[in-house]
Amino acid sequence: MKSKAILTLLSLGLFIYGFTGNDQPSKPSKEVIERGKKVFNHVCAPCHGKDGKGDGVVSSTIFVKPRNFTTGVFKFRSTESGNLPTDADLYESISLGFHNTAMPSFTALSPEDRYAVMEYIKTFSERFSNPNEYPLKVIEPANQIPLSPESIAKGREIYLRTKCWECHGVSGKGDGPAAKRGFQDDWGNKILIPDLTNPNEVKRAQTVEEIYLVFTTGLNGSPMPSFKDVLTDEERWHLANYIYALIHGIALYDGTTIEQLKETR
Template identity: 30%
Template sequence: MPVRLLLLCALLLPGALALAQAPAQDFPLLRAWAGGAELDGEPSGPPPGSHEERLARGKELFGPTCVRCHGFDARGGGAAGYGMEPRPANLADQPVKFRSTPASAKPTELDLFRTITRGLHGTGMPAYADLPEADRWALAAYVRSLQPGSDAEPLAPTPPPDLDTAPRITRGGKLFAAEGCAACHTGAAAPDLAKRIPKRSRAPAELYATITLGLPGTAMAPRALPAGDLWDLVAYVRSILPAPGSQGIHTQEQEAMTQVIDSCANNL
C-alpha cells in the first residue's frame, strides 16, 4: 500500500475513534464516506443557542475530536499528522481553503460546518456527519474563532436556470483551457477533476466560490471573471466530475479507511 494511504489511515483513526462512542451501526455516515460517498453538508436549520454557548462547547469538543491531528494549539502539529501529505490544516495562522469569504477574512460558521460534516476526500479529514448537529455547529464556531482575519460578507451566488445546459458546458470547456485550468488539473499539479471525488462539493454555489476566491495556500488563485463566465466554468466542471456515488477514490484507500473504522467498531 502506498505510504500516502497508510498515513491517511493514521489521520482517519482519531476521527473514527472520536465518533465511535457506540456500535458500528451508529455512525453509518462515516462508513459511507470511507466508501467514497459524497455527504450532504447542509444543516437542518440555523446555529442553535448563542454564539458564546457554541464557542464554549466547541472548545470543549476540540480536544477529543481534533487535537490528535491539528494539535493542541490548532497549528497542524498533532502526532497523528506526522508525515501526512497534505498535512493537517493550521487553523490558527492560515485561512482554511474551503470558504465563501476572501482569504483575508474569517470563513463563516456555515463554511466550517460543511467541511466538518462531510469531510474532505483525498485528505485525512474524515466526515463528522454522525456527530450531533449542535456539536458540529459548536466546532465550527470554535474553529472560526481561531481563524485570522475579520468578518466579511460571504458570496451567495444564485445559479442560473440554464446552468447545466450544453451551450454553457461548451463555453466552459473553452474557458477551462483558455484560463489555464487544464494545464494544472492533470492529476499532477492539481487533482484530475474527471477522476476524483471533489474535496469540497459539486454544489454550484460552492464551485463558483472556489473559482472566484481560489484556494488559500495552493496554486488555485482567485479569478476576476464576469459572472457569466464563472457559471460557464462551473457548468463544465460539474459535467466532468465523477457521477455522485461512483467510485472516485483509490481502491486501496477505500479498503484501508474501511478497515480502520471496522477496527474501531470491533474494539469498543
C-alpha cells in the same frame, strides 16, 4: 406557556440556522467554548493538535496535512479571496469533511457539538475576533445557467482561454506544465493537484455550485486562485458546467473527448 414554546422554537432556529458572524465577530458564551474545547481535544486534536497548529500525533502519518488554525486562513469558503470563512462555511466543512483526505465527515457529532467546536477552532486565530475583518464579503451564487451541451462547450473554451490548463492540464488530469514543479500550500506542505476527471480526487467541488464557488473564491492558502475579477458571472457558470462534465464523465457536446483535444493542441 405558548410564548415560552415560541421562544424555545426561535432560539432553536437561531441556534441551528442563525450563524451570526458575517457582519461582526460572533460572541459565543463561555459554555459553548468549553463544550467546543472538550469536543476538539477528544475528536480533532489527534490531527489538528491541542493548540490548533496542525501538528497532532496523526499529522506525520498523512500526506495532506491537517489545517493549522492559528493563521486563520481557510480554503473552502463562500467569501471573497482573502476573507475569513463564515461560521456556516466552517460548520459545513466539519459536517462534510473532505474527500481524498484524512478529514472525515462529522455528522456523528450532534449539531450542538459541531456548532461549539466551530466556535472553539475560531479562538486559535485572532483574526476571528478582529472587527476590521468584518463584514465578510459573502458570495451568493445566483442566476445559475442550466447544464447543456452548449454551456459545456462554452465552458471548455473559457477553461482554455483562462489557462486553467497551465496547472490542471488540457486533459484536466492535473498534468499541466506548472504542475510538473509540484505545489506547496502557505504552510509549507506539499499538496497534490486533483485529477478533475476523477470525482474521488476532488475534495469538495462535486455540484455545479460547489465548483463555481471554488474558482470564484479561490482556495486561500493554496496556489488555486480566485477568478472572480477575471471572468463574468455568466462565464463562471459555463466554466462550472464544463468542470462538472469533466468530473462526472459526461460526454462533450460534439463527442470530442478531452484526450482528443489534447492531441490537437
